[in-house]
Amino acid sequence: MITEHALLPVVAGQEAQFEAAFARARTIIASIPGFQGLTLARCMERPSTYLLLVNWARLEDHTDGFRGSGEYQEWRDLLHCFYDPFPVVEHFQTVSVVPSRT
Template identity: 70%
Template sequence: MITEHALLPVIAGQEAEFEAAFAEARGIISAMPGFRTLSLSRSAETPNTYLLLVEWDTIEDHTVGFRGSAEYQQWRALLHRFYEPFPVVEHFTRVL
């Protein structure tokens, strides 16, 4: 199992619109092969920063399967306009 980690810097003032768009986008990602679960959390200290954690069976399920799919283009159209700057995404494997 792989955990995708991304801090999402949403443009200040657009948090409500982002959360509504993410609710729609969640249905896209959750239908992808290799998807296990996700969580989206909002920072208490910086309310326009969100933490996205997505669990995948493999890195390739995310980087090749999801990002290479037509569904990713829908995800991108819904969400990428909210980010400034664009988020850095990293993948983690559980140690303990």
């Protein structure tokens, strides 16, 4: 499994609109082969910054499959207008996991 990581710098004052657009966009990405789930979290110290973590079966499911699809155009149209500056997207492979004791 590969985890896509992006800090999303949303233009201040547009957080509610971004979250509404993301609610629509998440169904788009969820339809892509290799998609294995996502988490969107809002920063407590910088409320205009969001952390997006997307799990993919393989790196190519994101880089070729999603980004090369027509669905990506829809995703981009819904979300990219909110970012300033445009986010850096990186991919991570799990090295170690420590399970919760609860």
